[in-house]
Amino acid sequence: MIAVMRVLLAMFTLIVMQACTSTPTANTSNAHQPKILLVNSNRAIPRYNTAEEAFTEVLTEALENELLISINLENDERPTETLQDILNQHRFSAIYCIGAKALGSVDYIGPALPVVYSSVLNWRKFQNKPGYFGVTSEVAPAAQLAWFKHFFPSVKRIGILYSEDNQALITDANTSANSLSLTLQPELLHHKSDRKPQISRLLNQVDALWVLPDPLILDSEQHTMQLFKLAHTLRKPIFTYNSFFMGFGATLSINADLATTGRQAALLIQTLHEQGAPTSGVQFPAGSSISLNLRKVSDNNLELNIEAFSSVNELLDE
């Protein structure tokens, strides 16, 4: 029995060691073919792993002669050295980066190869960079607004708090809102202002509040909680772009479907191979994952379109 346990423990240790190191894993061993390099910031993070699995599934089927080498930067304190070694050892045709650590490390080295990325929050930094092609972290604002309208047709006036960083996004969102017969009421927040009266005033004028990925509005947990508390007190629903905010009491969240972002990245690589550079350097996630809190729907006296329920992925009732 002890001997069996020892063997099992040794096998387990070996598996864990293999999973934790940055040693590249290739799906075949032909050294002469150009390869795709997949760099995962941390495979232990489910959202990163989901994107990798979906990417690998699509690409393995599509590119029979292509090799895929995958590395995991989890626990790697010298990621650029690891990457440089691999880039020196193999001939690659493209790199796919999952997460900011992977993209930051590849960008630091600056290889003369097309780079595709996903799950990077500061994607805007790379959107105009030549040779970089990515899938954003958030569903297109136009699609988010369409889903809001689909779930809650009676919500017509939507408030947004934003900082100057998001001015361009607000302009685009306004155009989309107009085509959906929705009215956006944007409220610009300044760094030093006391935000509480401004938020309360906005909430009193709108049917719902749309939380965007804004570095000033969500600059601390305290400010985020304050925002949600004010909305709850005034019984105004909050719609968001990430299911993380369901824990704060959001009513509806339109999240990017991570498996789809991995599939899109694989199609981007295929397009690069077949047609050269895609027309756009950045694309929004094509798939959505929707979280809905039924308790908040009732607390906020919202009229839910029952037909929209068929699109829900995560249902909360608390």
Place this chain on the structure above:
Amino acid sequence: MSSTLLQNHHANTTLAAATNVLLRLGVALILLCSANLRAETLTIYHYNPESHSDRNLVLKNTFDRYFQSKYNIELQPVEQRDTFQQLVSQGNPSLFVMSDWHYQQLASSMPKLTPYLRGLNNKQDTFHKLLVGKPQASTQRMTIAVSGAEAYVASILQEMTFTLSPPPQQTRLLTVPKDIDALLAVSFGLADAALATEDSFEKLSQLYRNEYQQLQILGRSKPQKRLVVVGIDNQLSAVKFALDALEEMDQTRDGRLGLNLLGLDEWTRLSTTQRKGGQQ
């Protein structure tokens, strides 16, 4: 006096002991009964290649909330087609919610499968799949956004009637979770065309009129039968209560939510003739 007290005390002790034994027996009996009830829970399995499987958790929670109110039934969504088919072939008293396309495939090799209920939406038991794209969609290469399993998509595209020409040889599929995602993917330039139900395309017209107006129908499938609830022949008596429970779903809020997740608004019972022919 003390003797009476002693007798009373003795009687009380005996009574307490007897009550204790009875209580223990009662608890044991309740546990036995509940274990027995748990053992008799009927499982309804669900697998549908027409739609993406990432909503299995919400599907299970919604159905189980409906069943919990008065039925000893649970829903078990299955992600893998092979696992689902194994469960069907085991022949245990269960029910299976599946696409008609899948049922027709299984029925040829499993003659004991019997369809009992058919899903309806707006009283219709069929739907059409449409290939929708922008007017300039027919290029040398085409990316089609789809929400179903690859084998199902291939079969639909194969038998589809196209307005102009069929998709080019070099067609790639982008699998997304929902039909509306597929349609929006075309609107946002992420795919050249989308395969979606006629209902979903109509939903887009209400949701996003501007985008809807820019899309056109490139192909239309033959009528596809909606979801079917299948059991094993000669097991009707064991599963009848579950068929009743499914049939009554449209009468409660939780039931309607569950139906809605399947894209239905009610189930209708198939007659013996319909069951034999598999058609209505």
